[in-house]
Amino acid sequence: MEEMKKELADVIRAYHQKGWSPATSTNYSFRLDENPQVIIVSKSGIDKSVFSAADFMEVDLLGKALPAYEGIRASAETLIHCKLYQLFPEMRCIVHSHSIYSVLQSMTNQNEVELSGYEVLKGFEGIKTHDTTAQVPIFDNTQDMPAFAEVLEREKNRLTVPAFIMRQHGTYAWGRNLFEAKRHLETAEYLFEVDWKYKGY
Amino acid sequence: MEEMKKELADVIRAYHQKGWSPATSTNYSFRLDENPQVIIVSKSGIDKSVFSAADFMEVDLLGKALPAYEGIRASAETLIHCKLYQLFPEMRCIVHSHSIYSVLQSMTNQNEVELSGYEVLKGFEGIKTHDTTAQVPIFDNTQDMPAFAEVLEREKNRLTVPAFIMRQHGTYAWGRNLFEAKRHLETAEYLFEVDWKYKGY
Amino acid sequence: MEEMKKELADVIRAYHQKGWSPATSTNYSFRLDENPQVIIVSKSGIDKSVFSAADFMEVDLLGKALPAYEGIRASAETLIHCKLYQLFPEMRCIVHSHSIYSVLQSMTNQNEVELSGYEVLKGFEGIKTHDTTAQVPIFDNTQDMPAFAEVLEREKNRLTVPAFIMRQHGTYAWGRNLFEAKRHLETAEYLFEVDWKYKGY
Amino acid sequence: MEEMKKELADVIRAYHQKGWSPATSTNYSFRLDENPQVIIVSKSGIDKSVFSAADFMEVDLLGKALPAYEGIRASAETLIHCKLYQLFPEMRCIVHSHSIYSVLQSMTNQNEVELSGYEVLKGFEGIKTHDTTAQVPIFDNTQDMPAFAEVLEREKNRLTVPAFIMRQHGTYAWGRNLFEAKRHLETAEYLFEVDWKYKGY
Numbered sequence: 001m002e003e004m005k006k007e008l009a010d011v012i013r014a015y016h017q018k019g020w021s022p023a024t025s026t027n028y029s030f031r032l033d034e035n036p037q038v039i040i041v042s043k044s045g046i047d048k049s050v051f052s053a054a055d056f057m058e059v060d061l062l063g064k065a066l067p068a069y070e071g072i073r074a075s076a077e078t079l080i081h082c083k084l085y086q087l088f089p090e091m092r093c094i095v096h097s098h099s100i101y102s103v104l105q106s107m108t109n110q111n112e113v114e115l116s117g118y119e120v121l122k123g124f125e126g127i128k129t130h131d132t133t134a135q136v137p138i139f140d141n142t143q144d145m146p147a148f149a150e151v152l153e154r155e156k157n158r159l160t161v162p163a164f165i166m167r168q169h170g171t172y173a174w175g176r177n178l179f180e181a182k183r184h185l186e187t188a189e190y191l192f193e194v195d196w197k198y199k200g201y
Numbered sequence: 202m203e204e205m206k207k208e209l210a211d212v213i214r215a216y217h218q219k220g221w222s223p224a225t226s227t228n229y230s231f232r233l234d235e236n237p238q239v240i241i242v243s244k245s246g247i248d249k250s251v252f253s254a255a256d257f258m259e260v261d262l263l264g265k266a267l268p269a270y271e272g273i274r275a276s277a278e279t280l281i282h283c284k285l286y287q288l289f290p291e292m293r294c295i296v297h298s299h300s301i302y303s304v305l306q307s308m309t310n311q312n313e314v315e316l317s318g319y320e321v322l323k324g325f326e327g328i329k330t331h332d333t334t335a336q337v338p339i340f341d342n343t344q345d346m347p348a349f350a351e352v353l354e355r356e357k358n359r360l361t362v363p364a365f366i367m368r369q370h371g372t373y374a375w376g377r378n379l380f381e382a383k384r385h386l387e388t389a390e391y392l393f394e395v396d397w398k399y400k401g402y
Numbered sequence: 403m404e405e406m407k408k409e410l411a412d413v414i415r416a417y418h419q420k421g422w423s424p425a426t427s428t429n430y431s432f433r434l435d436e437n438p439q440v441i442i443v444s445k446s447g448i449d450k451s452v453f454s455a456a457d458f459m460e461v462d463l464l465g466k467a468l469p470a471y472e473g474i475r476a477s478a479e480t481l482i483h484c485k486l487y488q489l490f491p492e493m494r495c496i497v498h499s500h501s502i503y504s505v506l507q508s509m510t511n512q513n514e515v516e517l518s519g520y521e522v523l524k525g526f527e528g529i530k531t532h533d534t535t536a537q538v539p540i541f542d543n544t545q546d547m548p549a550f551a552e553v554l555e556r557e558k559n560r561l562t563v564p565a566f567i568m569r570q571h572g573t574y575a576w577g578r579n580l581f582e583a584k585r586h587l588e589t590a591e592y593l594f595e596v597d598w599k600y601k602g603y
Numbered sequence: 604m605e606e607m608k609k610e611l612a613d614v615i616r617a618y619h620q621k622g623w624s625p626a627t628s629t630n631y632s633f634r635l636d637e638n639p640q641v642i643i644v645s646k647s648g649i650d651k652s653v654f655s656a657a658d659f660m661e662v663d664l665l666g667k668a669l670p671a672y673e674g675i676r677a678s679a680e681t682l683i684h685c686k687l688y689q690l691f692p693e694m695r696c697i698v699h700s701h702s703i704y705s706v707l708q709s710m711t712n713q714n715e716v717e718l719s720g721y722e723v724l725k726g727f728e729g730i731k732t733h734d735t736t737a738q739v740p741i742f743d744n745t746q747d748m749p750a751f752a753e754v755l756e757r758e759k760n761r762l763t764v765p766a767f768i769m770r771q772h773g774t775y776a777w778g779r780n781l782f783e784a785k786r787h788l789e790t791a792e793y794l795f796e797v798d799w800k801y802k803g804y
Binding site: 519521533 | 622803
């Protein structure tokens with residue numbers, strides 16, 4: 001577990017360098033195959049430029065802090081992680097960004113970002129050719145996390161790629177391990193940027 | 202105090218890397234709870250790519266160098282720091298940027314940058330939801346710092362978030378500690394960029 | 403060979419930092435003068451942020467893994483490398499990017515990117531003055547690599563500079579050594595960006 | 604001299620990181636007060652991502668290699684350095700960039716880039732207020748360096764700030780030491796970028 005914390009913390013700092021998490025924003029989590037009932041999630045309010053392995057805490061599948069972490073605040077958005085792990089039981093890692101191009105896409109598209117013909121679409125698990133169209137769904141932002149978790153459950157069929165956008169907020173992506181979650185987020189963010197620049201041409 | 206100098210110097214170099222302080226531009230300060238009568242401020246004319254803990258000096262609340270630092274030039278803008286600490290006595294740290302998007306926003310907006318609906322607005326202390334509008338005020342630039350300090354005092358009621366823009370110059374932000382000042386500046390700069398790109402779409 | 407693997411791995415990670423290879427995308431190769439029958443090529447599916455000298459494998463000129471690497475998957479695009487080494491026998495290194503500006507250029511130009519009057523054109527081997535026009539050809543993307551290799555052979559006369567674009571995919575560039583291949587790719591990417599921004603003005 | 608070589612080499616690599624010198628492009632020089640008859644200039648054809656103190660050579664005021672460096676090629680543009688040191692005898696350091704915004708400005712302006720009202724204008728030696736207008740002259744690019752040196756001499760009166768642009772090529776800036784030359788180049792590049800983005804709004 002310590003190795004995995006260190007690896008994810010390295011990724012978190014690298015993403016901060018890209019501008020994906022100004023100051024304390026965004027949150028991340030993983031689960032281990034040995035004990036998928038426990039979610040290891042980033043603590044709330046940590047500056048992502050200095051995030052370290054010590055800045056994780058453990059919660060149960062409902063987002064409640066385990067006894068060893070009682071009194072420490074998990075991000076309010078922990079409930080999003082809980083719901084995603086419930087909807088996709090094989091998933092082991094969830095990553096998040098507040099990237100500028102994700103936000104911009106959500107301000108000029110209503111329901112989804114439609115992406116066609118890009119080679120990098122193959123970065124999404126299951127896509128084998130550029131000659132396809134993927135839809136990354138956009139959900140309205142809210143501060144009511146239980147309500148948002150319900151939206152995710154109700155509209156699960158829109159999650160046809162392993163990523164979605166919260167409007168004017170950012171991107172969530174997930175995978176069966178950190179490697180895959182990372183690939184999915186980087187794929188989404190790359191496509192949001194190139195597609196935004198193309199449409200603004 | 203040495204620890205705090207080192208931490209702020211690290212932030213200054215990281216902000217230079219982002220392009221927020223070409224060459225010797227920008228200035229920064231902090232105060233310690235033990236002795237808030239003393240402002241520890243960046244010396245004038247230091248290249249921010251190599252700014253170190255040794256590049257701070259101490260001034261009093263009127264901006265006058267303490268005896269140990271007599272003859273060393275503080276930035277002319279030290280008076281802005283003095284006035285902000287006077288207006289907001291609980292503040293302990295002030296940071297500054299010459300970011301391109303701050304300058305651009307000030308060239309296309311007259312009195313303020315109005316920011317609505319962004320999740321990252323919650324980076325400003327006191328804002329608890331994206332479903333709000335914040336105004337970051339813009340003041341005309343001047344080389345007459347006493348006059349500018351008076352403007353800040355007279356228009357204090359416009360400082361509804363912990364940041365403002367000097368036109369074609371850059372952003373000032375502050376907080377009760379470095380952590381908070383940093384969060385406020387990064388929040389403002391992120392929002393200026395995304396909002397600029399959205400409006401130019 | 404170990405030295406060369408290390409050098410190219412360093413370049414691969416630096417290019418990842420530039421955003422040219424989100425997650426596991428892109429591929430790279432080199433050959434040694436001592437044994438140009440062997441192509442040392444990046445293994446498939448490696449995250450480019452952590453690519454190391456251990457992440458290369460060896461294939462023959464038809465792209466078949468050498469016995470020591472049997473069972474390890476080379477990138478499907480290895481066939482592009484094989485064809486380029488066949489068409490340009492003096493070449494020793496091939497580099498690739500999925501840069502955003504390469505993709506954008508290929509979405510707004512049909513057959514080629516035409517670049518005129520830039521000093522940096524001299525980065526392409528054989529060009530001695532800015533006062534010239536170069537055409538970087540664009541080929542349609544495909545997942546059928548044998549077919550694409552045939553296209554390259556048939557249209558070799560369009561390869562008047564040591565680089566081409568695959569549409570909505572990225573740039574390939576090559577040289578007589580890593581130093582030259584690197585120069586050609588960086589030259590192409592720089593020109594694609596400046597030219598894109600100029601045309602969008 | 605070794606210390607100064609190391610410092611300038613550090614700056615060269617940092618500027619490469621900013622994208623100001625793709626591959627082997629750009630060139631740099633300095634002179635020492637002890638012996639201003641000797642120009643220490645970057646060797647031709649060195650990849651700027653790995654430029655080190657060993658990659659300088661020495662030439663006389665006409666650009667001829669000193670005996671210890673005979674047979675090593677200085678950049679053709681060394682003659683520009685020679686002419687600038689002749690025109691401004693107090694200058695000790697010249698830096699250069701191929702930045703994208705310098706090139707873009709030169710493609711949309713004929714004779715000069717006019718910059719008004721920016722605080723960062725104060726980065727140019729002698730400018731004390733933002734409330735001014737500076738003109739950075741643009742000269743047509745050429746491969747005929749003796750001819751270009753004559754143009755510089757003939758039009759010296761246009762060099763009212765310590766920087767100029769060669770069209771579709773890049774920026775030269777200079778100063779009485781590395782610190783000042785660096786400040787002048789970073790000032791120019793920052794202003795070119797913000798001004799370009801403002802005009803394209």
